[in-house]
Amino acid sequence: xxxxxxxxxxxAIPTLFIIVTLAFFMIxxxxxxxxxxxxxxxxxxxxxxxxxxxxxxPLWQQYLIYIGNLLQGDLGPSFTRRDFSxxxxxxxxxxxxxxxxxxxxxxxxxxxxxLGALAALRQNSWVDYTVVGTATLGITIPxxxxxxxxxxxxxxxxxxxxxxxWGTWQHMVLPVATLALPQIAIVAxxxxxxTIEALRSNHxxxxxxxxxxxxxxxGVHALRGAILPVVSYLGPTAAALLTxxxxxxxxxxxxxxxRYFVQGALGRDYTLVMGTVVVIACFVIVFNLIVDILYxxxxxxxxxx
Amino acid sequence: xxxxxxxxxxxxxxxxxxxxxxxxxxxxxxxxxGNDTDPTTLDHxxxxxxxxxxxMRDLYEGLVVQDAAAKIVPGVAESWTVSDDGLVYxxxxxxxxxxxxxxxxxxxxxxxxxxxxxxxETAAPYANMLFPMVNAEAINKGEKQATELGVKxxxxxxxEITLTSPxxxxxxLLTHQTGYPLHQASVEKxxxxxxxxxxxxxxxxxxxxxxxxxxxxxxxxNPHFHDAANVQIDVVNFIPFEDRATCLRRFEAGEVQSCSxxxxxxxxxxxxxxxxxxxxxxYLGTYYLxxxxxxxxxxxxxxxxxxxMAIDRDFLANQIWRGSMLPAYSFxxxxxxxxxxxxxxxxxxxxxxxxxxxxxxxxxxxxxAEGSLTVELRHNTGENHKNTMTALSDMLxxxxxxxxxxxxxxxxxxxxxxxxxxxxxxxxxxxGDYSDPQNFLFLFESQNLGFNYPRWAxxxxxxxxxxxxxxIDIDERAAVLKQAxxxxxxxMPIIPIMYYSSGSLVSDKLKGWEDNVMNVHGTxxxxxxx
Numbered sequence: 074x075x076x077x078x079x080x081x082x083x084x085a086i087p088t089l090f091i092i093v094t095l096a097f098f099m100i101x102x103x104x105x106x107x108x109x110x111x112x113x114x115x116x117x118x119x120x121x122x123x124x125x126x127x128x129x130x131p132l133w134q135q136y137l138i139y140i141g142n143l144l145q146g147d148l149g150p151s152f153t154r155r156d157f158s159x160x161x162x163x164x165x166x167x168x169x170x171x172x173x174x175x176x177x178x179x180x181x182x183x184x185x186x187x188l189g190a191l192a193a194l195r196q197n198s199w200v201d202y203t204v205v206g207t208a209t210l211g212i213t214i215p216x217x218x219x220x221x222x223x224x225x226x227x228x229x230x231x232x233x234x235x236x237x238x239w240g241t242w243q244h245m246v247l248p249v250a251t252l253a254l255p256q257i258a259i260v261a262x263x264x265x266x267x268t269i270e271a272l273r274s275n276h277x278x279x280x281x282x283x284x285x286x287x288x289x290x291x292g293v294h295a296l297r298g299a300i301l302p303v304v305s306y307l308g309p310t311a312a313a314l315l316t317x318x319x320x321x322x323x324x325x326x327x328x329x330x331x332r333y334f335v336q337g338a339l340g341r342d343y344t345l346v347m348g349t350v351v352v353i354a355c356f357v358i359v360f361n362l363i364v365d366i367l368y369x370x371x372x373x374x375x376x377x378x
Numbered sequence: 379x380x381x382x383x384x385x386x387x388x389x390x391x392x393x394x395x396x397x398x399x400x401x402x403x404x405x406x407x408x409x410x411x412g413n414d415t416d417p418t419t420l421d422h423x424x425x426x427x428x429x430x431x432x433x434m435r436d437l438y439e440g441l442v443v444q445d446a447a448a449k450i451v452p453g454v455a456e457s458w459t460v461s462d463d464g465l466v467y468x469x470x471x472x473x474x475x476x477x478x479x480x481x482x483x484x485x486x487x488x489x490x491x492x493x494x495x496x497x498x499e500t501a502a503p504y505a506n507m508l509f510p511m512v513n514a515e516a517i518n519k520g521e522k523q524a525t526e527l528g529v530k531x532x533x534x535x536x537x538e539i540t541l542t543s544p545x546x547x548x549x550x551l552l553t554h555q556t557g558y559p560l561h562q563a564s565v566e567k568x569x570x571x572x573x574x575x576x577x578x579x580x581x582x583x584x585x586x587x588x589x590x591x592x593x594x595x596x597x598x599x600n601p602h603f604h605d606a607a608n609v610q611i612d613v614v615n616f617i618p619f620e621d622r623a624t625c626l627r628r629f630e631a632g633e634v635q636s637c638s639x640x641x642x643x644x645x646x647x648x649x650x651x652x653x654x655x656x657x658x659x660x661y662l663g664t665y666y667l668x669x670x671x672x673x674x675x676x677x678x679x680x681x682x683x684x685x686x687m688a689i690d691r692d693f694l695a696n697q698i699w700r701g702s703m704l705p706a707y708s709f710x711x712x713x714x715x716x717x718x719x720x721x722x723x724x725x726x727x728x729x730x731x732x733x734x735x736x737x738x739x740x741x742x743x744x745x746x747a748e749g750s751l752t753v754e755l756r757h758n759t760g761e762n763h764k765n766t767m768t769a770l771s772d773m774l775x776x777x778x779x780x781x782x783x784x785x786x787x788x789x790x791x792x793x794x795x796x797x798x799x800x801x802x803x804x805x806x807x808x809x810g811d812y813s814d815p816q817n818f819l820f821l822f823e824s825q826n827l828g829f830n831y832p833r834w835a836x837x838x839x840x841x842x843x844x845x846x847x848x849x850i851d852i853d854e855r856a857a858v859l860k861q862a863x864x865x866x867x868x869x870m871p872i873i874p875i876m877y878y879s880s881g882s883l884v885s886d887k888l889k890g891w892e893d894n895v896m897n898v899h900g901t902x903x904x905x906x907x908x
Contacts, residue, residue, distance in 0.1 A: 155421070237627065238628070
């Protein structure tokens with residue numbers, strides 16, 4: 074197993090390298106640059122700026138400089154937020170995004186699996202219909218609708234929670250709810266489907282035939298298999314949730330890293346975009362690995378030796 | 379050991395209780411202030427946007443400052459004299475001006491700042507604001523040494539600035555953030571890191587406490603500020619709101635006391651529900667349409683004039699922009715300083731139907747048969763820009779001109795226009811940096827390739843601008859500039875269609891906020907009722 078993990082981690086290095094290289098050259102294809110503003114700069118001043126940030130050098134030299142710095146763990150300066158390095162921005166933003174994302178994911182996992190299993194056990198009853206109905210609704214309503222609605226109702230009208238901002242636990246409630254709701258819905262549907270299937274499978278029937286209590290049959294034997302699709306869904310989702318959501322961060326005014334990708338791309342903040350790409354790529358690689366390991370643990374048929 | 383621990387715990391508890399009592403007894407006045415966006419940097423010499431200007435106005439004080447009504451009043455300088463030829467300004471600095479660390483503000487701090495902003499390695503985007511100073515431009519080009527700048531500290535409290543040519547709006551220029559001083563010792567000590575909380579030393583009513591990107595910039599009242607006794611708000615948190623609707627919600631929830639911009643889609647709602655808290659004031663800016671004059675089909679000024687006539691500006695301002703813009707019939711916005719009565723298009727007051735008839739007649743005169751002219755209307759991404767162009771397209775159809783609409787993403791758009799892109803008609807906006815008509819009219823001087831999107835070259839216009847630059851008498855100069863604008867409006871290389879207005883939300887609790895054409899509202903002039 075350890076060999077497998079090490080091998081996977083080693084293969085991540087060329088993957089990352091290719092991603093970084095592609096991203097570096099692709100963003101340069103976009104017209105404009107970090108200093109193209111609605112109000113064009115004096116050409117002389119533009120020259121000064123370009124010199125200060127190495128933009129006057131040929132692209133391949135800029136690339137080598139970037140890779141060189143990256144290997145030393147330096148993500149470079151941000152062009153649109155010049156009081157910070159890209160590393161600084163992630164150091165302050167990432168904990169915020171991770172806090173929100175992990176809370177939302179834990180809630181989605183627990184509530185979603187519970188609801189899904191419940192619906193499967195009471196298939197075609199009113200419980201099932203309610204769960205499936207609510208879940209379908211939860212998936213269809215986009216976050217950019219839920220977020221302002223929650224903020225408006227609980228923040229402005231009822232005044233129970235802050236309408237936006239960051240700082241106390243109260244500030245986390247609405248954004249976490251916004252992030253968690255659609256995930257609960259998806260997880261519940263996945264669990265329901267998989268559980269129904271598992272309940273009909275041979276090993277569950279065998280367990281039942283042995284006279285094991287229903288609690289053990291469902292909780293240990295059925296759910297263990299039923300959770301597999303949820304795990305494989307949650308891998309990439311976790312990477313997405315933990316690296317922040319543009320919509321939720323913009324609407325609630327949260328200082329996470331979700332907005333940097335969009336802000337960076339629109340402002341042609343090359344290094345910030347690159348930094349986001351690197352961070353997201355790392356998360357995706359790590360979570361895919363975690364999913365594969367969990368698979369081996371949950372499903373006795375999977376072995377990586 | 380035990381008793382020692384107890385004593386320590388007890389004393390800590392006492393200290394904490396006392397501290398709590400003190401802080402809660404003198405409850406701080408905290409103002410949560412919505413701002414358009416986060417700054418690129420807090421190094422004011424490297425800033426350029428309005429949002430950055432709002433921050434710098436609280437952190438720094440220039441030689442002169444704008445009061446609540448944006449009138450120029452003494453700042454660090456308590457008085458000044460101007461030589462008869464208008465070239466030498468001598469400022470007397472106040473004795474009690476101090477930096478936030480207690481150091482006195484000296485004339486040399488201004489010299490240091492003004493030299494630094496012109497150095498090529500500073501790469502200041504707005505260094506040209508101070509180009510009227512002797513040798514400033516040459517230093518910025520790297521042709522001269524920074525020490526050759528026309529700025530001298532006669533003594534600690536006397537500053538002499540020499541200009542290349544008389545600049546009637548020079549004091550206006552000094553109110554811009556590029557005119558602020560720098561604390562030489564901390565800039566030299568910390569280099570690029572001088573803007574970090576803890577390092578940053580400022581001389582304004584406030585000083586930097588914390589900066590969390592996408593969250594807030596917290597500033598605390600500067601106890602050393604010379605007018606600190608009259609500064610009523612203890613802490614101001616500048617909160618960036620890229621989504622204006624978010625600011626509106628937090629405003630309604632009472633979490634922020636002002637918003638620097640409005641969500642135009644909710645204009646009707648705000649008008650109905652917010653009463654006097656919704657402020658819409660004329661602003662120093664114009665929304666206009668550059669027309670590529672060298673294209674054959676648009677080369678005749680009569681064609682351009684006809685297009686202008688057919689544009690129903692009231693409809694655009696009131697329907698498309700929901701009253702957040704004002705109809706415009708001149709390029710220089712009204713209410714600007716050093717100008718007097720504006721130049722205005724002759725058909726400003728005519729009915730739109732009459733104007734359409736006149737436009738058709740003008741097109742016929744220019745030899746354009748009805749239905750034979752097709753133009754491309756190009757705009758950058760933006761819901762309101764798109765709607766404006768769609769409405770324009772309909773209006774042009776009324777006089778027999780057909781059109782196609784092309785949308786471009788923002789960042790590439792302005793480069794495209796700047797680099798003489800192959801467009802017919804586009805949109806652009808200009809917000810003045812200082813209240814003077816020159817700051818608008820210089821855009822279309824023929825050598826101004828960065829801003830002259832239509833690539834219009836008119837020797838007469840250039841000569842008038844040149845003449846205005848050399849005229850010292852303010853009224854005489856205003857007359858020359860007005861002649862230039864009249865020529866611009868006659869030739870119509872750009873079609874002015876709307877003036878910008880500033881829209882703000884200002885809580886009833888926030889006192890002292892006066893609407894003004896520059897839309898500047900320093901926190902030191904405001905107070906907050908609890």
